[in-house]
Every structure is written in C-alpha cells, then in structure tokens.
Amino acid sequence: MNTQELQQKLKKAYNRRYKTIQKRIHTAFENIELQEQKLNTEEIKLISNLFIEKETQTLQNDLQELLEKKEALERALEKKSEELQEKKYEVFNALEAEFNNNETLLIKLHQVKLQSIDLYDILCEMVESAIITALEKDSDGDISAPIKEVIKEITFEAIKEGSLNTIRVRKILSTILATAIEVAEATPNRADEILKATLKGMRAGLIQSIDRFKKRLAFMPVEAKHILIEDYDTIIEDLNQTDTLFSQVVVTQASESTTTIRKVLLDINNEMKYDLEELVHISKETAEVMKERFSSLAKLAVKKADFALKSPKAKEAKRMGVQAFSVAKEALGHALKSAKDVMDKK
Numbered sequence: 001m002n003t004q005e006l007q008q009k010l011k012k013a014y015n016r017r018y019k020t021i022q023k024r025i026h027t028a029f030e031n032i033e034l035q036e037q038k039l040n041t042e043e044i045k046l047i048s049n050l051f052i053e054k055e056t057q058t059l060q061n062d063l064q065e066l067l068e069k070k071e072a073l074e075r076a077l078e079k080k081s082e083e084l085q086e087k088k089y090e091v092f093n094a095l096e097a098e099f100n101n102n103e104t105l106l107i108k109l110h111q112v113k114l115q116s117i118d119l120y121d122i123l124c125e126m127v128e129s130a131i132i133t134a135l136e137k138d139s140d141g142d143i144s145a146p147i148k149e150v151i152k153e154i155t156f157e158a159i160k161e162g163s164l165n166t167i168r169v170r171k172i173l174s175t176i177l178a179t180a181i182e183v184a185e186a187t188p189n190r191a192d193e194i195l196k197a198t199l200k201g202m203r204a205g206l207i208q209s210i211d212r213f214k215k216r217l218a219f220m221p222v223e224a225k226h227i228l229i230e231d232y233d234t235i236i237e238d239l240n241q242t243d244t245l246f247s248q249v250v251v252t253q254a255s256e257s258t259t260t261i262r263k264v265l266l267d268i269n270n271e272m273k274y275d276l277e278e279l280v281h282i283s284k285e286t287a288e289v290m291k292e293r294f295s296s297l298a299k300l301a302v303k304k305a306d307f308a309l310k311s312p313k314a315k316e317a318k319r320m321g322v323q324a325f326s327v328a329k330e331a332l333g334h335a336l337k338s339a340k341d342v343m344d345k346k
Helices: 003-013 021-031 041-098 103-116 119-136 144-160 166-186 188-219 222-230 232-239 242-255 259-275 277-308 312-345
Strands: none
Touching: 003 021, 003 041, 021 041, 041 103, 119 144, 119 166, 119 188, 144 166, 144 188, 166 188, 166 232, 166 242, 166 259, 188 242, 188 259, 188 277, 232 242, 232 277, 242 259, 242 277, 259 277
C-alpha cells in the first residue's frame, strides 16, 4: 500500500464517534486491516500527522483566531501608548507656556517631564539635542562637565523604571553612545571631550540606577518580588558583570565606528577600566542585598518548580528523554556493529 492510498483509507476509517483517541485510532487500524509491524518511519510519521490534524483541527482554528486577536491587541496597545505619550507632551507644552516667564519653574518642570515621559522612544533625539546644546552654549571652553551631567541624568531616567536585565541596559547604553558618536564625528575637534564626558555620564547614571534599585529592594511590592524571583539568577548574574557589560558596549560601538573614533573610544575605555571600581562595588553590594532578602523566596520558587516536575507535562518530558536515549543507544549500536563488520572483513 503506497502512502497516498494509506492516507486516504485512514481518513475514511477514522471515526470521531468513539469517545477516546485510543479507541478511534485502534478502530481505524482494524477497519483498514493495517499490518502495524511492517510500517516504516515515513509511514508512522504520515499516520501521526494525519491523526494529529484530525484531533487538533478545532484547536488550531481557535489558536489562529487568538493569534489574530493578539496581533490586533498589540497594534491597539502600541497606538494607545503613542497617544498617551502625545497627551503627556501636550500637558507639558501647556505647562511650559504657563511657566514661560519663570526660569526656576521651567527647570523644575523639565525635571518632572524627564521623569514622566517614556524616554526610550526619544532617546536618540534627546541625547543629540543635549550634546549640541552643550556645544552651542560653551563659553569657557569646557563642555565636559555639562555633557557628563546631562548624560548621567538621561541614563538614570531611561534605566531606573524598568528591569535591570542585561539586554535592556545594553540597549539603552548603546543608543546613548551611538548618538554621541554621531555628534562627535560631526565635530571632530571636540570628539575626545564629547565621548569621554558621555562615557563618564553613562557610568554615573548606571551607578545611580543600580543604587536606586538596591534601596528599593526593601520596599518592593509583592508582585514585583515574584517577577524578581522568577528572574533571580539572571539578575544576580547581570549585577556581577556590569563592568564587563559597560566595556562591551564601548568596544562594540567602537568596532562600528570610523578609525579615528574607534581609537578615541578604545583609549578612553582602557583609561576607564580603573574607574569602574565604584560600578563594580555598588553592583556586588546590590547583589548581596538581593541574596539576603530574596534567597529564601527563591528557594520557595525552587520547591514550586520541584512540584511542577511531578506534573503530567514534566512526566511526559522525562519519558521522552528516556525514549530519546533509547533511540541514540540503538543508533550507536548499529554504528558500532557496522564498524565491526568492516573491520572483520579487513
């Protein structure tokens, strides 16, 4: 019986009026008088796929419908998020107009604005604007201090409210540095000052973010603690290598820059290796605080995981692991026998 004929016969023989899958499959085999012992791997695969398709068609349709709803929801969320940002800008624009004649109030308002807007969406533009403003307002030939301070503030505000995981922090630092590099390339005679001040500001902002996280551990709400526990090992690992992360961001951006900028960045990075002690210290200190406060909860999470290992899904995974070992062992046995046969012939 060829595969196409086998497929057609099984489709006709498969009857969903029987209550269990086991019964449905057994009856289908009986109806077409299938000789199971003669089945090859390809035929078993065909039979498996056919029965899976028959049994999961409704679920597949439901899943597809949910995925479409999810995509629509994600688009709606993105749109609403943009509308929310725009509305915030409108409020701050109105307040800026109201406080227009009071420089002190405007400075305070801009500080609040910096803390209230989702900075990542406008990170490039904001960094570029801040550095260019520092260059334009330079009257005494020293742009390092203002650039360092503004980059520190931007880095801190961009990092502080979200997760401290490596991917997010790397993305923020890389975006800030990449933007500073663009300005430095356009202002080659001030490149060294711009990049050195930017890196020092980034480092200071990162230290401030980690220090804030350490202080907030004591007052973290239960919901956040659960998130923390789920990502416990990752956060501990990330905290213990923030200096490496920082240097990697610099080296990566350097490798993507012009020869001149690359040399400047790598030289600054080498100089700063000795200045990263504060970053290392605060990171390790935060990791210790986290261990002290949450290691017991993390152990509880491990116990829950241990309980999960007794679930049907875990048991099936264990069973498949044993089966996979059997397949590998069988294949190895055949390979050894073939090799021995070749040797014997020689």
